[in-house]
Amino acid sequence: MFNTLPLDSLPRVLTALALVALAAIISRWQTLDLEKQILTASVRAFIQLIAIGYALNFIFDADNPAAILLILAVMTGIAGYTAGKRGRGAPHAGRVALAAISFGAALTLGLLVSLGIFNFTAQQIIPIAGMVIGNSMNVCSLVMGRVRDEVNGRSPQIEAALALGATGRQAAHPYLRTALHSGMTPIVDSAKTVGLIQLPGAMTGMILAGASPLEAVQLQIIVMYMLIGAAAFTGLATIWLTFRQFFTANHQLGIEG
Amino acid sequence: MIDMKMPRFQIRNLSLARNGRAILHNVNLSIAPGEIVCLLGPSGSGKSSLLRCLNRLTEPPPQTIFLDGDDIISLDVLTLRRRVGMVFQSPALFPGSVADNIAYSPRLAGQALTSAHIADLLALADLPPVYAARPAAELSGGEAQRVSLARALANRPQSLLLDEPTGALDPASRRHIWETIAKLRRELGLTVLWVTHYMEEVREVADRVYLLLDGRIADEGPPDHLLRPDSKHITAVFAAGELE
Incomplete structure (x- = not known):
């Protein structure tokens, strides 16, 4: 059963449009040439x-595990595609991003539910x-881009380590730590x-x-912990999957062919 | 016991291509144990590519490179790299102290080097023991290259691949490296394949020379023969700067 838009809050929404109108007026006054973009946005x-409100309403009402x-x-899928595009330059960025995000999100959500x-x-x-x-x-x-930059920028040291008998993982290890650090820092x-x-x-x-502020902070604490966990799981999976793409099975830097 | 008839390195009909472009064509080359062989050639002639095949930083085709008679493809790649050390033009030292750098590969193998071991390795590279505690980032180019040499020697390799190790050094540091490598050959019996473009270096250190042109071996022989004043060899033409 569809719920309809609760019309009693619509006047508030429309009143908030006054802020957009003000922003557009400022844009026109200061000749920022942004008013069209502000209105379109x-x-x-x-x-x-x-639309998403209606969609979520429908899904919440159905509450079907398969639909969830x-x-x-x-x-x-959308997150994997977006992260893969941002990590371009790392080999197989799209596949790696999809696998790492799936792993991190599934593990976090699985733990939260179980x-x-x-x-x-x-x-x-x-x-x-959505948050996870x-x-x-x-x-x-972030991590994929950093691994790519570290491996490319440190290739002389990595090749020197390989030439000394290090495996790909051993040769890249100091730089992978830096990459994981950079991925975790914003959430920490x-x-x-x-x-x-x-x-x-x-x-x-x-x-x-x-809700009372004390109820709200409880949920927020859970959310923060959850996001730290998700960042660690996804960051580790991204590192693990990304650096391997830079090495051959014979511990050579660069995928040949 | 080393079989002096068995070459340390034997390269047979090695061809290599990257991204569809041929880099090496049918290269044949052999190096005896304890020999210092210099590899000459213009930029882009395939010298470094050839060198990198010998420790499989670049994968060669099977049955093209033999180390003491064994196809290197059949050897464990990490063991191969411990037997065949490499020094690059850039020392590429790791963050940390000189001792951290020298102890790197023994540590990977689960061995801790004592300060006496580190001092011995520094001595092989003609550096005094006091260098052990110095931060690697604060060394001069010549000192850093010596540390990268000591770092390679920590694996006790039988052979060394040198990829223009003196290319970025001043003349005095360069000469110092020549003396060190000659000493290492005398004391440890090291076999050395040395990529260089300094003719003075070739005359000073090489037992034999190979000239690579467009990925092909174009000339081979002892330097005093190839580079003598009346030589008609193409190596002499290259040495005179007329092929670059």
């Missing part, structure tokens, strides 16, 4: 979010998966300052929806 955001898994697969932190219902899993997969996508593209830093500078999205949403 606002209309697109309205249509996209209303299908949605997760589509989200992971430990009883969240239920496998559409209402709980889909928003949580989005975060994994960012970590994956954000965990350090969470709540001090801005209230994170999940918490803000709950408070606006009427």
Whole structure:
């Protein structure tokens, strides 16, 4: 059964448009030439979010595990494609990104459900998966790009190590550590300052929806821990899968042929 | 016991292509144990590619390169690289101290080097023991190249591949490396294949010379024969700078 758009909050949404109108006026006044883009973006955001609202409503009502898994697969596919494009230059970037994000997200969501932190219902899993997969996508593209840059920039040292009898993994190890560090740093830093500078999205949403701040922080703590876990799992999988693409089975740098 | 009749390296009909472009054509070459052989040729003639095949940093086709009679493709690649050391034009030292660099490959094999071992290896590369504690990043070009030599010697290789190791050094440091390699050959019986473009280096160190042109062996012989003033050999033409 479709729910319809709750019309009682529509006036608030339309009133918020006043901010967009002001932004467009400022753009015209300062000749920024952005007013067309501002208006297009606002209309697109309205249509996209209303559409996703209806879609989520439908899925939440159906609450079918197969439909949930299908949605997760589509989200992971889009994340893999996006991270693969950002990591271009690393061999087989698309496949590596898809595998690493799938691994990181599946392990994180699997643990969250099996430990009883969240239920496998559409209402709980889909928003949580959105955060986990989005975060994994960012970590994956950061780590993949860094591994690519490190291996290319350190190729003399890596070849020197190979010539001394090191395996590909041993030769690349010091630089892989740097890459994992760079992928994990943003989420670790954000965990350090969470709540001090801005209230994170999940918490803000709950408070606006009427939950008590203490309920909201509990969920936010779970979200932070979950994102740290997802970053570590995805980062490790990305490193493991990416660096191997740079070496042959005979520990030679560069895939020949 | 080394069989002096068995070449240390034997290359038979080695051809190599990359991305559809031929790099080496039907190369035949042999190096006796304890011999120092210099490989000459213009840039892009395939010298470094040939050298990299000998320790399989680049994979050669099977049955083309033999080490003490064994096809190197049949050998464990990591063991091969410990038997055949390599020094590059850039020393490419690892972060850390000189001792960290020298102890790198023994550590991979699960062995810890004592400071006496490190001092011995430094001595082989003509560096005093005090260098062990120095940060690798603070060495001069000549010192760094000596450390990369000591690092390669830590595996106790039978052979060394030298890819223009003096290319970035000043004349005094260059001469110092020649003396060190000659000493290592005398003391350790090392077999050396040395890529260079310095004729003075060739005259000083080489027992024999191969000239590579467009991936083919164009000339071969002892340097005093190929490079004597009245020589009609193409190596003499190359040495005079008329082939570059």
